[in-house]
Amino acid sequence: MLIPHGLCTHAMQVHHIEQETPDVWTLSLINHDVYAYEPGQFALVSINNSETLRAYTLSSTPGQSRFVTLTVRRLENGSGSGWLTRRVKTGDTLWLSDAQGDFTCARQEDERYLFLAAGCGVTPIMSMCRWLAANRPRADVQVIYSVRTPREVIFAKTWPTLQPWLRLTLFAEQQAVSPMIAGRLDRAHLAALVPDIATRRVMACGPAPYMDLVEKDAMALGATGFMQERFHTTAVTGTQRLKITVTRLQREFSAPVGMSLLEALEANNIPVNAACRAGVCGCCKTRILAGRYTAASTATLSPAEIAEGYVLACSCRLEGDVVVA
Template sequence: MMRDAVFTEPAESRVTRPAFWSALPERWTSEVEETLVCCHVRQETHDVKSFFFRSPEGRAFVFEPGQFITLELDIEGETINRCYTISSSPARPHTISITVKRVPGGKVSNWLHDRLKPGASIRVLGPAGEFTCARHPARKYLFLSAGSGITPLMSMSRAHHDLAEDRDIVFVHSARTPDDIIFARELDLIAASHANFRTSFVCERVGARTSWPGVTGFLSLPLLNLIAPDFMEREIFTCGPAPYMKAVRGLLDEAGFERSRYHEESFSFEALTAEANEPVADAAAAANDEAGSAQFNVSFARSQREILCGAGQHVLDAARQSGVRLPASCTQGMCGTCKVRLVAGQVEMKHNGGIRQREIDQGMVLLCCSKPLSDLVIDK
């Protein structure tokens, strides 16, 4: 009698079992594992891509929906830091994603779109940030977004969907045209799955879709009253370009909305950098007046420059006031662009996640959020 043949797969062709299927993974932190691997790239619209990352060691990502990570990228011989809001759900902890719009002339966004492929490794800081519904529990929410500002609110929506928390959520997203709406199909799916999740899209113009059945124009108070008549009762989260958020604040103020229940976030580095490069003489003078006459010498070792910095003044502000040009982006202790080594002296530093503890232990500081406690020598 013949026995059934037994097929043995060659060892070299076997696919290894993912680590996260066999054991509860450790929590990922950038202190322990600073490099992540890009595992997938997805085209969302004609100029928007989502980039998915995993931990090489199979660690799990723990964050609050709406928080951000900072990418440390080497582009054309220059180290550039950029903050990007996490677009994925914390309820799916084995990967983390960001969603990036290609900006004409944008050095980082174009590099990501053109160069970042599955299998590539990048350095990451975070997660960090306080723009999250997890810290403001409410029975009813209103999410307002425009353009790529949809990402933190998408993370919040995905989290509620994954956890089957059927909160009363109205999600209003503004876009240039219907073809520019990011995550349109997924938002429709979430709305179909949860009775209390409703979406509404507002487009400036119809573009190529002559049969667009939605609203055209811009968000206004009358339109908001039609979409969410009870918006005055909701906790509101807003993210988008600065002009959009200014308009939202204006219409909510006109309605008399209570600002304590309004939360907004923006990571427009062009805007932040422009603000950072504005004259700081008045702010510096105020800081010095507040701290009395105490001033410290700050020496930049490599450029052989010396400046004075008030005890209540951030070193970056004092440097710019004195004409010393230093790299910086967010000016809020988040991105790490102004990170330098402190050769001598002490500072008071209050950062927002833009530097690792081991870097602090090695003498690194962020100049944008560091005030001198003594004379300083900086390796710059």
Template sequence: MTAHALYKYLDEMTPWDDRLQVLECLRVVDEAPDVKTFTFRSDSQTWFRYQPGQFITLELPVEPEPLMRTYTLSSSPSRPFSIAVTVKAQKDSLGTRWMFDHLKPGDHIRAFGPSGTFSLHNHPAAKYLFISAGSGITPMMSMLRWLNDFTPQTDVAFVNCARRPEEIIFRKELELLGAQMPGLSLGFLIEERSSRESWFGHMGRIDAVRLPLLAPDFREREIFCCGPDPFMRAVREMLESAGFDMAHYHQESFGAPAIERIQAPFEEEIAAEPPADAQPVRFALSDVEAPCLPGQTILQTARAAGIRIPAACEFGLCGTCKTMKTSGEVEMSHNGGILDHELEEGYILACCSRPLGPVTVEA
């Protein structure tokens, strides 16, 4: 594609579709040990509309079955021609390891989203406190970049915790922003010194003593927290003990809640006569009708019938399994993965929808 064909004014482009897009990888940048940023543009020359702090779901072509993985956008919607995810590869992470080993500039990948409600847009305030650990810094970086582009005078206390100095993601950019944004105060907290880099700042884990040192007026701030579950649990308990008004505390986590998962039936069970209280589900595009056994979801019914509906979190958060319901009624209990206007249009989340009678969906 020529440079002329790539160049368009924003008002000549349509917004990124929030259900499915093909992305082209533009660049891959090393941020820290085992941390990379992958930047994408839209394959169909659309611009990206989302809230800072939201996430997308990538379909990774891992053999034998594609993997659906959710990643927070570290980029800012104030720069709408590309998006970026910053990911840390754990030793047992199949999806992220595949990205590290295989995804390179010029490659194309399918994506769903954006989704999520973890954004300062939903909780406007005069003063913010962003607390993060590890790769939990990514939504905070998206929000901070947006503030720098739109309201650089905003009062933000930015606290990031890492194991070693070299593991502080975006450290150089944060220090640059600290010099540019008069209302930004940075607080880094590391657990152990490193032979690779000297450190003269705060050490230890965040607690009731260190938090007031890093953000003395934390009780007056709207707090956003993201990181490993034990880290967020410790922050929450610390704030509750300090008498903080938890209505002004918000955290992001992709960990599934403790719910009982009902297994999809085996093929021989499908072949047998379904129970009388099974509800028929018709998958219109696949021209298949299958019985949904009591307690099962439409997603489980689809899988048992050999129909693939993309799904990532499977507890109603990411919105990847969004599908149009054209007839019938369902009982749906989600965790924010679908918007009110989408419900009005007839969309449901297959992972957490159970038919109340005969149902037809576009799948």
């Protein structure tokens, strides 16, 4: 079998596919070799067995789950999620990279956790909850999980198997049914539900605006650390624009403040090599000569490269005018 991408060297066969919610499916994969991963990590998946890669959380739990699983939300116009949830079928082969990422509870000694999840961001949380239940049964684990409607609760059959060992609070924005809480998680709810937040390791995964809010609230309530996993493209909410100059092409164009450099370049038909779009593979390395930006990941860059202005375009959030080499 030809390996479709140098990073994706693990061939796994689809054993079965299960629908979790109206737009989320779990693909269970048989791995014929050893596949080492930690709970909460993700893998890059070769889409359509091509050079295109996308990052997906491994929702299964090492040492506990019979299969390696990917739990995928079908996104409108999402080429990766569309292929995985519409085209892939039992018996097909998927190619995965080594497991990646630091969003895991396995490297810490903590015994008290608060997991905050929204939507499909619950996938690494479930992986870690199962792992903690099996490996640190004395851990004190609290989960607050937010969905839009009760039908969108992912792993609805698994949560009851972990209770009452963990404490789960569900928020539903619409049509909440008891014992769910109607509405969104806010600071007042967080304070009431987790009065001992300062004693817990807080880990969050969900859409970027949700994580920005819960980070602010958790820190305001005394949380001493906050870990988060971001796979999503930058949320651009304002109308302010900035100027991007690409010197090698002698081109200038504008983009919204807050957009990622990769999105801005692609939107203006400037070709960039991008595979994982998650700050992991290093494909999108780009040099910024001047300007204001923040970098969420510098994973594959050396200190010397960072000092010279190299960024990973997918993880570089633009804050002011920039000049790109």
